[in-house]
Amino acid sequence: MARLRPKPNSTPDDVAFGINAVGMALATGHAKSLLYWRETQNERVLALVERAREAGLRVEGVDARRLDELTGDGVHQGVLARIRAIEPVDLRRVAAEAGERSLVLLLDRVTDPQNLGAVLRTAVAAGVDAVVLPLRRGALLTPGVHRASAGLSFVAPVAAPQNLAMAIRTLKAANYWVVAAEAGEGSELATAFDWPRRTALVVGSEGEGIAPLLLRESDFRVALPMDPRVESLNVAVATGALAYLWVRQHRPGGPGDGRAGQTPAVG
Structure with missing residues (x-):
């Protein structure tokens, strides 16, 4: 990688x-x-x-x-x-073997090693099943990421860099619902959102956001409620908040069952 x-x-x-x-x-x-x-x-x-x-x-x-x-x-x-080189996880295998409650993160155009390192720490802490990195225009597992993650990059379940649109289709075929972290028209409040049991959460950079193609592939859009004086949050902070909203709902003993039983369309 x-x-x-x-x-x-x-x-x-x-x-x-x-x-x-x-x-x-x-x-x-x-x-x-x-x-x-x-x-x-x-x-x-x-x-x-x-x-x-x-x-x-x-x-x-x-x-x-x-x-x-x-x-x-x-x-x-x-x-x-x-x-030594870090062996990536196989996304298809993860999707096939994950339980009924599963969270996968897809990072679009997150280029800063500090941000990626912080996201990987959150992924390990929250029990995320996979973190998917893009083939292009994104940070990979570099020395700066190892340091920023406090070494948790060595245990985080990072999928091999790949085309994110294809990764989304792979996850949809495995009954994941794709949720894009994107404010604007059509977005639901993340704090009130009924998170699917199997969620593929797409996050983008603070400056560029998520690519239009990936937004079109998404089933839902969510945004964190914020004071209007705050234009946006750092991607690592936002990812942590969103991941734990999913965790709150879907860890054992948590409220609600999400959208269990529904099958997303495969594009």
Whole structure:
């Protein structure tokens, strides 16, 4: 899933840096080797060094300048791991094996690594079954995303980058209803919306929103109620709020059964 766009002095795609991201890379078996600032006194970094050695990984102490170079002067906290590729989840398999209550996120034109990282943290916290990333015009699993997600990018169920319109059709065929997070005419208040048991939630960037093609493929549009002085919310904040509205309704013991029994049309 690495984005193959080599640039001079850029951060390599096969690294994770920062204490939380490296810790999760070690915990999930994605770390291949570890580099750390040889003069560090940080107990958390030293604990990661010990864990890596116990796991039989190559461990090397380097000067701070080397870590700065490898992270593009990112906030590395004195530790970096070389990582293995992250295996994507198969969207068709997820859709086929998900229970009667399932939430899938599709991210359209979300290009900021910080936003993607925050969305992945929400996805893990809320028990989302898959996060679908686009083939083009979107952030992928880069070192910045690993750091922004506190390493939860290593456990988030991310589907391979793909054509989002085709992904929507795949989900519709598996009895998901497609809900677009889009304000405007025809939108329902998300707080009053009767969320389908199997929901594919499409969210777009704060600036561009959701592409017209994806809006046409959607069954519903919802918007969060906001003070009129607020033009829009950060996509990560909005996604978290919408995901938990679904969770509130459809986790065991939650109110309502959504639109169980209805079958969406397959376009």
